[in-house]
C-alpha cells in the first residue's frame with residue numbers, strides 16, 4: 001500500500017518518512033470522511049500551530065509566580081493568559097488549566113474533596129455517564145464507593161426524584177453531573193439543589209458541551225456547580241487537555257490536587273493552545289458555531305426520525321444523538337463498522353437499559369461538532385441522514401458495494417468543505 005505524503009511537514013517527512021506517511025494518511029482520512037463522533041472536532045490552524053511550538057521544551061512545575069524551575073518569564077505569561085481567558089469566557093472566579101486531560105482532571109477533583117473509601121455519586125456509564133464518575137472498572141470506582149443514577153426507561157431523561165432520593169440516602173461527598181451520551185440539556189440548578197441538600201460537592205463535568213456553554217447554546221453550570229470540569233478538545237475546539245474551574249473558596253484545594261497532588265510539569269504547548277482556543281471561543285463567530293452545531297443536530301435528528309430511526313429521548317437539545325438500532329435489526333457495532341467503511345465515522349454505544357453487552361451494544365452515538373466546523377449546515381442534514389440510512393441498510397444485508405458508493409459520495413461532498421491542516 002502506498003500512503004500519501006503529508007501536506008506540509010517537510011522536516012518530519014525527511015527525518016521519519018514512515019511516521020510522516022501515517023500522518024499524511026490520517027490527514028487524508030479526516031479530509032475525506034464525515035466525522036460524526038460527538039467528542040471529536042477540527043481545531044483551527046492557530047491551535048495546531050500553538051501546540052507545536054518550543055513551549056514543548058519547558059518544565060514548569062508549580063503555578064505562575066510560584067514555580068520550582070527558573071526561566072519561566074514567558075511560560076508564566078502564557079498560563080496567566082489562558083487562566084484569564086477561561087475566567088472571562090465561563091464567568092468563574094478560578095481556573096486551573098494544567099490537567100493533562102479530562103480523566104486526570106476528574107481524579108484531581110476526588111483528591112481535592114474526598115478520601116479513599118468515601119461515597120461518590122455519578123451517572124452510570126451505560127446510561128451515558130463517564131468512566132471517571134465512579135464506574136467500577138475505573139480507579140474512581142475502585143478507590144471510592146460509587147453509587148450511580150441513570151435515566152428513566154420510558155423517557156430517556158434523568159429522574160430527579162431518583163437522584164435526590166439516592167443522594168439523601170447515600171450522602172456522597174461528591175456528585176458528578178454531565179456525561180458522554182446525554183442528548184438533552186442538563187438541569188444544573190436541579191443538581192445544585194440536590195447537592196446542597198445532601199451536603200455534597202457538585203461537579204459539573206461539561207467535557208462534551210463546554211463549547212456550547214461558551215457559545216451560549218447550552219445553559220451554564222455557573223452558579224449551581226461547586227466545580228466545573230471540562231476537556232478542551234471536544235466542542236470547545238481546543239487542544240487535547242482539560243480545565244477545572246470553581247469559585248475562589250475551592251481554588252486552593254483544586255490547585256493543590258492537580259499539582260503536586262496528581263501531576264508533575266504542565267504541558268505548556270497545550271496551555272498555549274488552550275489560550276488560543278479560548279480566545280477563539282470568545283469571538284462572535286464562535287457563538288454562531290455553537291448555535292449551528294445544535295441547529296445541525298436538531299435537523300439531523302428530525303431527518304433520522306423521518307426515516308424511522310429510534311432516538312434515545314426522542315431527539316436532541318445539544319450536539320449529540322444516541323440511536324437505538326434495535327428496530328433496524330442491526331447491532332451497533334456492525335452498523336458502526338459498516339458506516340466506517342462507507343466513510344462515516346461514528347461509535348457504537350450502549351443505550352439506556354441495553355440488553356446487549358457494552359462491547360457489542362444496541363446503539364450508535366453521533367454528533368455534529370466536526371461537520372459544523374467543516375461548514376456543513378442544516379440544508380446538508382438530509383443527505384447525512386440518507387447516507388446513515390443507506391449505510392445501516394447495507395450493514396444489515398452485507399452490501400459492500402453500496403457502502404463503497406456511499407464512501408465516494410461522502411468524499412465528493414466533503415472535498416467542498418476544507419479544514420485546517422488537511423490536504424485539499
Ligand SMILES: *Cc1c(COP(=O)(O)O)cnc(C)c1O
Nearest residue numbers: 101102103130179180205207208
Ligand atoms: C471525554 C470526557 C472525559 C474524559 O476526557 P479524556 O480527555 O478522554 O480523559 C471526562 N468526562 C466526560 C463527561 C467526557 O465526556
